[in-house]
Amino acid sequence: GAVVSQHPSWVICKSGTSVKIECRSLDFQATTMFWYRQFPKQSLMLMATSNEGSKATYEQGVEKDKFLINHASLTLSTLTVTSAHPEDSSFYICSAQRAEGNTIYFGEGSWLTVV
Amino acid sequence: SQQGEEDPQALSIQEGENATMNCSYKTSINNLQWYRQNSGRGLVHLILIRSNEREKHSGRLRVTLDTSKKSSSLLITASRAADTASYFCATVQVDYKLSFGAGTTVTVRA
Numbered sequence: 196g197a198v199v200s201q202h203p204s205w206v207i208c209k210s211g212t213s214v215k216i217e218c219r220s221l222d223f224q225a226t227t228m229f230w231y232r233q234f235p236k237q238s239l240m241l242m243a244t245s246n247e248g249s250k251a252t253y254e255q256g257v258e259k260d261k262f263l264i265n266h267a268s269l270t271l272s273t274l275t276v277t278s279a280h281p282e283d284s285s286f287y288i289c290s291a292q293r294a295e296g297n298t299i300y301f302g303e304g305s306w307l308t309v310v
Numbered sequence: 311s312q313q314g315e316e317d318p319q320a321l322s323i324q325e326g327e328n329a330t331m332n333c334s335y336k337t338s339i340n341n342l343q344w345y346r347q348n349s350g351r352g353l354v355h356l357i358l359i360r361s362n363e364r365e366k367h368s369g370r371l372r373v374t375l376d377t378s379k380k381s382s383s384l385l386i387t388a389s390r391a392a393d394t395a396s397y398f399c400a401t402v403q404v405d406y407k408l409s410f411g412a413g414t415t416v417t418v419r420a
Contacts, residue, residue, distance in 0.1 A: 201352075227406065238398060239353075239410045288352055292406055299406065301345075303352035 198222060199291045201302035208279055208309055215275045216305045218289030225291035228272035229299075230264060233286040245272050269294070279309040316399060316411040324419050329386040331414040333399030334379075340402045342375055344384050347396045347413075356384075356397075389418045 198221040208214045218228055227246050231239040243264050245251040251264035261283075263275040272291075276283050288304040316333045323329050333342070341360045345353040359366045359375045359382065366373045372385040386393055396415045400408040 229407070231410075236415075238412045239408075241407060241409070244407060286350070290353075290408070297406060299355070299408065301353040301355070304350075306350070 199225075199289065199300045199302040201287075201289055201305050203305060204303065205306035206308070208307070210280055210309055211278055213275055213277045214279055214307060215273055216287055216289075216307070218272045218274070218291065218302050220270045220291040220293075220300070223291075224269040224294045225272075226269070226294045227292040228266060229290045229292070230262075230272070230274050231288045231290070233288060233304075235286075239288060242274075276307065279307070281309045284308045316397075316414050318414060319412065320415045320417070322417045322419065323389055325389060325391055327389055329389050329393070329416050329418070330383060331397055331416070332381060332383045333411050334381045335399075335401045335409075335411075336380065337401075337403065339377075342373075342382050343400045343402065343408065344371075344373060344382075345398045345400060345410075347398065349395075353398070386416070389416075391418050391420050394418045 200219045200221055202217045229244050230242045232242050233239045241254050242257045243251045243253045245264045245266035247266045247269050253259045266272040286304050290299050290301045292299050339361055341358055343358045344356040347353050357368045357373050359373050370387045375382045394417050396413045398413045399411040
């Protein structure tokens with residue numbers, strides 16, 4: 196089946212630094228990728244929608260300068276958390292929408308801890 | 311924004327029993343999907359039901375959809391310890407954006 200890979204699975208960084216999380220569709224082309232954030236024991240909150248070759252569309256309340264999204268190819272989207280603070284610590288999950296059929300596949304998520 | 315609400319928030323059952331959880335939503339949908347999430351992991355797609363469908367089965371899973379009440383239910387029959395997880399409903403409107411409910415945490419006791 197289709198696979199979406201996220202890297203890294205977990206990362207610890209210092210306050211003030213930036214962290215990049217990658218989301219790759221391994222065996223299909225993804226027209227659209229979605230980035231979610233999930234706090235412990237809570238639901239997934241959509242942060243932004245990214246389309247290959249164009250600017251990401253951010254949900255209300257999500258700072259685009261804080262969470263930089265780049266969708267450079269049909270198989271790769273990256274989320275960069277800039278100037279990270281402890282409150283940015285969370286589980287970040289991406290999903291990729293397959294070009295044919297529009298099925299959506301989720302990555303395994305990335306745990307970010309900012310100390 | 312989060313559209314769905316699920317109940318119960320948590321459910322504890324004995325192995326072999328059935329587990330039922332419900333999802334309500336607020337606006338018209340294209341389809342509704344159910345996902346499972348094991349602790350600290352990504353989401354696994356379970357089943358999709360379209361707005362013109364009323365019931366769908368997949369193995370031990372049964373999903374119903376009542377668009378007039380804007381609600382859906384997920385039934386897991388003959389539960390197993392491996393079914394222990396959080397279950398989320400997600401509605402799809404336009405642009406294929408998924409809007410997730412709060413989730414139901416299911417614990418199956420051996």
